Amino acid sequence: MTPENDGPGRREFLAALAASGCAACLAATGWSPALAEDTADAGSLVPTGDAGLVATPARWWKKKDGLKVECGLCPRRCVVADIERGMCGVRENRGGDYVTLVHSRPCSMHLDPVEKKPFFHVLPGTPSLSLAAAGCNFECRFCQNWEIAQARPEQVKSVALPPEAVAAIARRNNAPTIACTYTEPVVWSEYVYDIAAAGRKAGLRTLMVSNGYIEEEPLRDLCTVLGAVKIDLKAFTGKFYKETCHGEMKPVLETLKRLKKHGMWTEIVVLIVPTLNDDPGEIREMSRFVHGELGPEVPIHFTRFHPSFRLMNLPSTPVPTIDRAVETARAAGLQFVYAGNVPGHPAESTWCPGCNRRLIHRVGLAVLENRITGGRCPDCRRKIPGIWA
Amino acid sequence: MSERERHSVDDERRRVLRTLVLGGLAATPLARAFGEGASGGSGGGGVPAPAAGAGSAAAGSGSGASPSVRAPVVARAHRAGVLSEGSAPDPRKLAAAVGSAVARAGGEDTPVAALRRLFRPNDVVGIKVNCIAGRGLAPHPDLVGRLTGWLQEAGVPARNIIIWDRTDRELAGAGYTVTRGGDGVRVIGTNDAYETTPREWGPTGSCFAKLLVEDLTALINVGVLKDHDLAGVSLGLKNWYGAINNPNKCHDDGAAPYIPHLAASPLIREKLRLTVIDGLRGQCHGGPGRSPRWSWPYEGVLASTDPVAIESVGYREIEDRRRAVGLKSLAEEKRAPRWIETAAKLGLGESDLRRIRLEDV
Numbered sequence: 106m107t108p109e110n111d112g113p114g115r116r117e118f119l120a121a122l123a124a125s126g127c128a129a130c131l132a133a134t135g136w137s138p139a140l141a142e143d144t145a146d147a148g149s150l151v152p153t154g155d156a157g158l159v160a161t162p163a164r165w166w167k168k169k170d171g172l173k174v175e176c177g178l179c180p181r182r183c184v185v186a187d188i189e190r191g192m193c194g195v196r197e198n199r200g201g202d203y204v205t206l207v208h209s210r211p212c213s214m215h216l217d218p219v220e221k222k223p224f225f226h227v228l229p230g231t232p233s234l235s236l237a238a239a240g241c242n243f244e245c246r247f248c249q250n251w252e253i254a255q256a257r258p259e260q261v262k263s264v265a266l267p268p269e270a271v272a273a274i275a276r277r278n279n280a281p282t283i284a285c286t287y288t289e290p291v292v293w294s295e296y297v298y299d300i301a302a303a304g305r306k307a308g309l310r311t312l313m314v315s316n317g318y319i320e321e322e323p324l325r326d327l328c329t330v331l332g333a334v335k336i337d338l339k340a341f342t343g344k345f346y347k348e349t350c351h352g353e354m355k356p357v358l359e360t361l362k363r364l365k366k367h368g369m370w371t372e373i374v375v376l377i378v379p380t381l382n383d384d385p386g387e388i389r390e391m392s393r394f395v396h397g398e399l400g401p402e403v404p405i406h407f408t409r410f411h412p413s414f415r416l417m418n419l420p421s422t423p424v425p426t427i428d429r430a431v432e433t434a435r436a437a438g439l440q441f442v443y444a445g446n447v448p449g450h451p452a453e454s455t456w457c458p459g460c461n462r463r464l465i466h467r468v469g470l471a472v473l474e475n476r477i478t479g480g481r482c483p484d485c486r487r488k489i490p491g492i493w494a
Numbered sequence: 495m496s497e498r499e500r501h502s503v504d505d506e507r508r509r510v511l512r513t514l515v516l517g518g519l520a521a522t523p524l525a526r527a528f529g530e531g532a533s534g535g536s537g538g539g540g541v542p543a544p545a546a547g548a549g550s551a552a553a554g555s556g557s558g559a560s561p562s563v564r565a566p567v568v569a570r571a572h573r574a575g576v577l578s579e580g581s582a583p584d585p586r587k588l589a590a591a592v593g594s595a596v597a598r599a600g601g602e603d604t605p606v607a608a609l610r611r612l613f614r615p616n617d618v619v620g621i622k623v624n625c626i627a628g629r630g631l632a633p634h635p636d637l638v639g640r641l642t643g644w645l646q647e648a649g650v651p652a653r654n655i656i657i658w659d660r661t662d663r664e665l666a667g668a669g670y671t672v673t674r675g676g677d678g679v680r681v682i683g684t685n686d687a688y689e690t691t692p693r694e695w696g697p698t699g700s701c702f703a704k705l706l707v708e709d710l711t712a713l714i715n716v717g718v719l720k721d722h723d724l725a726g727v728s729l730g731l732k733n734w735y736g737a738i739n740n741p742n743k744c745h746d747d748g749a750a751p752y753i754p755h756l757a758a759s760p761l762i763r764e765k766l767r768l769t770v771i772d773g774l775r776g777q778c779h780g781g782p783g784r785s786p787r788w789s790w791p792y793e794g795v796l797a798s799t800d801p802v803a804i805e806s807v808g809y810r811e812i813e814d815r816r817r818a819v820g821l822k823s824l825a826e827e828k829r830a831p832r833w834i835e836t837a838a839k840l841g842l843g844e845s846d847l848r849r850i851r852l853e854d855v
Contacts, residue, residue, distance in 0.1 A: 255743075
């Protein structure tokens with residue numbers, strides 16, 4: 106059976122959507138009602154407000170002349186004067202000391218399938234306690250979660266939730282992973298680090314879903330405690346990064362190479378936006394980079410764009426465009442190429458590069474079948490890269 | 495169209511024409527204000543720094559100005575001793591300074607007459623203050639209090655006057671008493687009350703304060719006279735960063751792409767009637783936070799209906815002070831406020847000091 110001719114039946118498709126709670130449709134903002142009890146001790150989700158901001162000493166910065174500081178968290182390296190904040194809006198200079206305003210203040214928390222992140226090679230079919238604090242160091246015009254990612258911490262609702270409490274909630278809900286996601290975890294790296302450390306003590310893995318716009322030192326530190334990382338590779342041109350994301354591409358590519366160096370399990374997601382980053386030549390170059398620098402076994406997900414935030418004048422990505430990206434990446438030698446936001450697409454499933462048989466059958470975010478055994482294909486015994494247990 | 499509507503349209507047309515006349519129709523480069531051979535070079539990205547003392551006297555209808563267009567007026571009122579160290583402003587001197595500046599800016603003999611000319615009784619007037627730096631480097635509540643009093647005398651009901659900034663905390667920190675209800679003048683922080691969908695305004699998009707979008711029909715911008723480490727200066731135009739939810743996204747490239755375009759957004763441009771700069775104390779370096787070392791008793795107030803002209807004058811005042819205390823110019827520090835010229839190019843006002851009538855009152 107080839108990936109191209111295997112689609113689910115209608116009934117199977119609907120059942121899978123129901124099983125996954127139509128998770129693709131769930132907003133990333135807010136709080137899962139199912140988790141309300143777990144966070145009761147922390148109080149209800151309330152507007153953080155100006156008075157609710159709690160300053161925690163930041164890491165990864167240095168003092169500059171006068172009362173200025175230089176943030177060392179991301180390649181932007183904001184030089185921040187007293188009373189000002191960095192571009193992320195969540196790190197503030199207070200009298201020459203740099204603080205983070207989002208440590209232990211998540212504004213969103215859900216129990217998602219790990220496939221929603223998406224991680225397809227990390228404990229398939231398991232729930233992941235997913236949370237976010239406010240802020241981002243990019244400004245993507247298509248941001249899906251802009252209400253929290255492009256907000257300052259005082260503009261969102263949040264609760265006080267220390268890292269140990271996050272780990273405890275994950276344990277209570279039988280989630281083997283904690284995912285720092287929805288916004289940009291890089292800008293709340295202190296909280297990510299402490300969550301991951303607390304999670305480790307509780308026997309949990311912590312996942313980071315990031316744009317990869319991070320400096321070497323904090324990345325190195327995070328890699329000592331994280332379990333896996335997913336990088337949003339926004340495009341493969343500096344122009345797109347600059348004009349559409351208010352960022353740069355080169356540091357993201359450096360991050361991908363560093364993650365490989367650190368031995369961190371990494372998956373890549375590319376949101377294909379019609380006319381802006383869907384050129385087959387660009388996809389080819391990107392795939393060659395991944396193949397050459399990271400290896401053919403790095404999973405790459407091409408997902409459909411839907412109009413959002415400040416990019417409302419473009420249509421949703423046509424499915425044939427996703428098909429073409431998938432084919433281009435495969436032609437470049439990548440072995441685990443996925444289609445995202447196309448429920449029922451055969452490329453949602455994992456196929457063995459050795460014998461071309463289906464290993465994990467996915468529809469939407471639901472895993473209908475997982476045949477991987479001991480990290481290998483049960484048919485040809487080929488080792489399948491990932492975190493399976 | 496009803497009689498009342500037609501009257502309103504006529505009023506609006508008159509207002510626009512008057513603004514055009516007062517503001518000057520031509521927008522010319524700031525560079526020309528300082529002359530070709532101005533000292534300081536163009537280290538800040540192409541905008542020459544002002545020469546020492548340039549334009550310190552009223553430029554009048556100086557060379558280059560079109561004879562058919564009146565130059566915009568920036569009124570400058572100094573009152574020695576208006577603010578003693580560590581004490582509240584002297585009420586009499588403060589009233590004289592603010593009153594004379596506002597009166598001249600509005601082209602009238604008294605501040606009440608000027609405000610009557612600029613505002614209608616049914617306006618909801620937002621007075622945007624800049625309180626982020628706290629007491630000592632925020633508009634003095636006593637100064638703003640004078641404006642609210644004169645506005646009422648000019649026919650604007652107290653309940654239609656709102657002193658406004660980003661958050662209640664910042665307002666309180668600058669000495670304002672947050673007051674959301676009642677029939678009196680209100681003092682309101684936006685807090686988290688922003689629009690729920692972003693709107694584009696040039697280089698980026700933002701959610702604007704609901705108060706600005708839904709309630710206010712007219713604006714007075716009350717800024718301070720201070721240095722800004724990235725933007726060069728923070729006077730009036732930069733104060734509009736306090737109207738959007740994401741000012742942190744707007745500081746790249748010396749804020750040059752952002753400040754003028756934000757001020758040009760219709761929500762601000764079409765409502766702004768008057769800019770006042772509280773310069774009782776200025777700060778020529780170390781901003782935007784308070785830095786007593788670089789603070790000096792400017793003992794003055796600037797006022798203008800031209801938001802760009804007042805910016806040019808304020809910038810020059812800061813450069814003069816920097817020179818006086820031995821600091822490099824902002825241009826030499828590569829943070830000259832190039833965006834003032836951009837604001838002029840966008841038609842917001844006049845940036846050329848030679849075309850600005852600086853009137854000491």
